[in-house]
Amino acid sequence: MTNGKVQPRSGFTLIELLVAMTILAVLMGISLVSYQGAKKSARDGKRKADLEQIRSALEIYRTDCKTYPTSLTFGNPLTGTGTSCSGNTYMAVIPVDPGSCSYYYSGSANSYTLCASLETGGTSVTGCGSCGSCTCNYKVTNP
Numbered sequence: 001m002t003n004g005k006v007q008p009r010s011g012f013t014l015i016e017l018l019v020a021m022t023i024l025a026v027l028m029g030i031s032l033v034s035y036q037g038a039k040k041s042a043r044d045g046k047r048k049a050d051l052e053q054i055r056s057a058l059e060i061y062r063t064d065c066k067t068y069p070t071s072l073t074f075g076n077p078l079t080g081t082g083t084s085c086s087g088n089t090y091m092a093v094i095p096v097d098p099g100s101c102s103y104y105y106s107g108s109a110n111s112y113t114l115c116a117s118l119e120t121g122g123t124s125v126t127g128c129g130s131c132g133s134c135t136c137n138y139k140v141t142n143p
Contacts, residue, residue, distance in 0.1 A: 040119040043098045047116045050095035051103070051140045054078075054114055057091040058107075058142070064088060068112045068142065072105040101134035114140040
């Protein structure tokens, strides 16, 4: 006290600092959960886009070669194998799954099935083999 007056304190009390830090921690926790969900959705979007690109390449392949390929090697190019399409490249690199799972392909002369495992849910689909250690829950077939 100076001259009978109380001097104002400068700074924050311990309680004020704890409240502010708690609010920041809660906000950071919420944003981290949202970020993880956004990453899963982005990987699922990539999976769906990959399968559509493969589907397009397979349809062009069938137009040229008159048949679908019986197998695909993900990570390698899709090239023609028939007499009418030998040496043609239909996809420079067949995409691989962006996560720890793998894509599934089953093909015959007149049809094919492409499957993937989406992280954001869905039940297992029939007609798919193994998506690595994951459950296939998204399927694309020939039109």
